[in-house]
Amino acid sequence: MKVVFRKLEGDIIALFPNDIFDSKGNITSYMHIGQHGGASPELINKLPKAMPSEYKELAKELKAIGYKI
Numbered sequence: 001m002k003v004v005f006r007k008l009e010g011d012i013i014a015l016f017p018n019d020i021f022d023s024k025g026n027i028t029s030y031m032h033i034g035q036h037g038g039a040s041p042e043l044i045n046k047l048p049k050a051m052p053s054e055y056k057e058l059a060k061e062l063k064a065i066g067y068k069i
């Protein structure tokens with residue numbers, strides 16, 4: 001599953017560009033706090049990219065709950 005990691009207000013957010021969350025065109029997102037939610041696909045280009053060292057824990061959490069990223 002395609003996932004991109006971005007920085008959002010001091011946290012890391014995982015955005016799934018190919019997974020539509022709702023009928024409004026939002027995509028699925030995931031964060032440590034709050035977990036799954038919808039997000040504007042525009043965030044992929046608007047938010048700064050996270051470095052591997054910054055998102056490794058979130059990636060590990062996603063894999064632990066069954067995501068194949």
